[in-house]
Amino acid sequence: MTLAPGSRLGPYEIVAPLGAGGMGEVYRARDSRLGREVAVKVLPASFSNDPDRLRRFEQEARAAGILNHPNITAVHDVGTVDAAPYVVTELLEGETLRSRLAGGPLAPRRAIEYSIQIAHGLAAAHEKGIVHRDLKPENLFVTRDGRVKILDFGLAKLTQPEKGGPQTNLPTETAGTEPGIVMGTLGYMSPEQVRGRPADARSDIFSFGAILYEMLSGKRAFHRETAADTMSAILREEPEDLSTTNRQVPPVLDRIIRHCLEKDPEARFHSAHDLAFQLQLPATDEISGAAEPAPALRLRVPALAIVAVVLLIGAALAVLLLRRPRVETVGRPVRFSVPIPPGTTYSPGPVSRGLSISPDGTRLVVEAISNGRRRLFLRPLDSEKFTELEGTLGASAHFWSPDSRFIAFFADGKVKKVPAAGGPAEELCPAFIDWLGTWGRDGTILLSQIPPGEPGIFRVSDRGGAPVRVLGVDPSDPVALLWPQFLPDGRHFLFQALSP
Template sequence: MTPERWDAVERLYHAALECGLDQRDRFLASACEGDEALRAEVESLLAHGLAASDFLASPPADELRAAIASRLDHRVSAPGQYVGQTFGPYTIVTWLASGGMGDVYRAVDTRLNRTVAVKVLPQQPWCDPERQLRFRREAEIVSNLNHPHICTVHDIGVHDGVDYIVMEYIEGETMQQCLARGSLPLARALEYSVQIVDALDKAHRRGVVHRDLKPGNVMITAAGIKLLDFGIATRMTAPTARLGDAPDPTSHGAIAQEPAMATPRYASPEQLEGKGVDARTDIFSFGATAYEMVTGRAAFEGETRSVVIRSVLQEEPSPIRELAPAVPNAVARTLARCLAKAPDERWQTASDLLFELRSLAADNSLDGGVAMRAAPKSPWRERAWWLAAVAAAVLLPLMFTASRLGSDRATPNAPDLRFDVWPEADTAFAASFDVPFALAPDGRSLAYVAVGADGVRRLWLRRFDGASERAQQIAGAEDANTPFWSPDGAWVGFFSRQRLLKVRVSNARVQIVATHAASMAGATWGADGVILFPTGPGGLSRVSADGGPMSAATTGDGSHFWPQFIGDGRRFLYAAARTNGIRLGSVSGEPSRLLMKVPLRISSLGYTHGYIFFGQDASLFARAFDERTLEVSGEPIELLTGIPITQLGRMPFSISAAGPLAFWRYAGGTPATLQWLIEDGRTEPAIEGPARYVGFDLAPDGRRLAFSRRNVDGGADVWVRDLRTSAETRLTFHGFAFAPRWSPDGRRLAFTAT
């Protein structure tokens, strides 16, 4: 900090001391003119414990003079002072910004020749160890949140006593800068809202509360938003803790609330009152941010900090539709619920809020149907239209896209396949661990598995070329799963009762290919008549489509799933669970090799037109693949969001060779309402509203119900519900907990986990 800067600090300090305590906020807001760093310095001195009377008795006070002299000696917080220096392998190039938890610089990683952002904790003599601990905790927390809408941490280190964090460099502008120009179009606001809440959901699943969500901590990039600055994030306390209780400083990662650290305009009432926090705290902050996105005005306003705090605690924001009449009622109600003063009246989880927002943002909402339609546009799609050609019916009309790709399989009069597909009356799409549908190579037919009123899963064929408006049920295909097509579209393969079967499309005759064969994680049919599929733990199996013995197609590297032949009909892609990677294998016996790693977990795969399709965290991506060099290239392209991934990486989508894409946003499992069975045969709801349950158990005292319930992303966690108060407590957060069972004394729960 320069001496001139400290002249201003000292001058404002003098003036602030002459103001009454109730006038200081207003004075500093006016005098600092938006310079938050200057105001913070003055406020830190005012909090230093110097009384006005002591200062007037001997101006300037010895403590103040010593503090100023010490700071001038160090001069460590001057913006840009580290430009040109080298922190380990990182050369600092340009100062970018300063905030409450440090200065941010653009730097170059000299090892990998890439641009990164380096966040530096200024070395200050008045820093307490807790500030350093908080800075380092930010790196630890974010490094465990691998998500496309959360800024990635690459490294952490210390240089000459200065702590620093190395993060991905993000180009764009903050939401705060964007909103300075006014409100966002509703579609854009919903798109960004979905991405923000998706990131929050990921953090909350890891037990992390951000605590400082605001437009200034949301970066808008060409590919969407990035959630920044977990500097005051904390870990949630034990699942049984209720919001409003005093936080437990001994719990893992828990820290006492510091109301002044969060920005009051976006902070929740419980934060401002110094109470404990949980996921609902971030939901309130999101609500304040989203309110500003759709109205162009802050939900809580005031000239001074104290006025803003009073507004958050006591006043209701103006109704959204009064400020923005074009906003639909459903959107306004959803956001208003986020801003409820009482945490119990808000959305209770980011997952539930995310489900609602995705429903609002979707065109022709699916409500459980398989959809074949265009994905919503985003800025990068408009700038990179040629990339959109990877999935014809997803992003562009089929005929136009086919001509761009030069596909010899596309016909000039191919229909534009953009519509919802529903199963026949009195049936429902089967929901299990397989992908229950598959598009034909020409995109004109769909094979799918549906459950009838008798509970039996059967195979159906549906055509989209106008030949018939009804789907055809295939006789002899009971208990079917995992349908897949032959390359010429003449056959559909499927599994049933430990057998691999095929049905000829022209006459619906079913034939057995192999016995003692089962798969719930994909299958693929090559041009040379070879079928690949996983048969359980271990590698892939192969068999001739004409029948014959089965043999191993891949070995080693753990379990293999979701095979997909590429264009040459000999090589194939598959997902390797142990290494979280997509590998390339060959039916000719060539050694397999890793093509790419996936950051979270494996998923169903698709392949067409030199692009690999895969899922990560409920989003569908495509990545370019060169069949000549057999290498991937470029960065993955996000195509769609809100498609759940469940066990074995099941992500319900299917891509045809001609381009159309079918996908299903249903997470698996049949929604049901838990009911009490009364002695006289009547039933009464135990829990209002349907959900997808994966096991439940009543406690020995009859007052609590433990259950595993699926969320929108397909994961399942264990909850306990107090049947007297209807209060629910979440016990697991990893998404793979099922079938809870109480101990005889009602003090413990056992459950299965994968």
């Protein structure tokens, strides 16, 4: 069903074609109700009678529609016109990662920036029980502002138990996909997908490893002359050592990729959250050394950051020494055990404390998984009863307000807060990554963030608003400013500067 400019699908006016693939045709369109441009994917009428193709199209809309994350394409609407179903998504300006890689491998710092975003998007999907199963450069879109979006959940699988019989692995053919093979795209499928076995989150992690390898080397990890040879390579061979293709790649990245590409799913990263954590921390230090910026630039900014830390630590120690009482007392340690909430699994986020006591010492918050999703549970220290805090699905990296009235946390690409006494959660601001924050007595919240082009420490009001950068470095400088922590005076803070 080819649509001409000016034709309509319900409230959507077709503006121009954007492309076509095995799962349908994509058009730029205008939503007459909201006055915005959108992307409309239409399953051709000639294919709408194919039950399998129709099922996969509907599955894409259903899977993507329940996801709300800045690194996953947003689905606005679904509908049917002349027996042809369509799905409406946000309109993206930029290019696919495949187009970006046409110019050769990416710099390690850029590759890691993209990879962290992809890992966060996968983690959000996996937490909702959704596995992509067809992750590849064609399904990753880089917007003009540097944000990476995961596209096309046409092969996505809801991993929660289904009422029907077991799902079969049916053949598929999409652009860049070998025909007549099990679900996925040849060259990026995991060994278990090649064998026709069920795919879970670890299959996406294998595909992720193949993509990261290609971003850094400019070569496909398992590409061979024939489909049979490629499948054999996925099952039995290791990709060429990265040091032979790109000398700037630090060993830590090679180790992460090898861990992703383990043939046995049990030997891979068990979650995208764990993967993102490994990319954010060890890689930050070693990757920054690979770029080899000019010596003056390398010394100037890290020196300022380190001097700032030293001065702040010195000031804090001076205050403590001046205020220290003449007669020192020795505190008595208190040891006690805390059972996790019944029916849950203790599961702190990648950079989270996992468990914390309120500043007034009266309550306890635990991050635990219930029904497949991480949530926050609170209990008074003088009670054994936990209460789930409302609106905390997917919560990670929580921290308290100084008056112990609220708990802030990261979820769905946002910073939120929830009353400790109970009540709905409230969104405060967008968050690029889940890092621990700190909450000052004047209502200021500080966060470490690494948005494209402007890494640093940002502040936002505890009433919400747009984050404002208060401390940063030049984007070309290999320094990461992490983990701000307010000092007791509530006006100064410490932070960690990671540099070569």
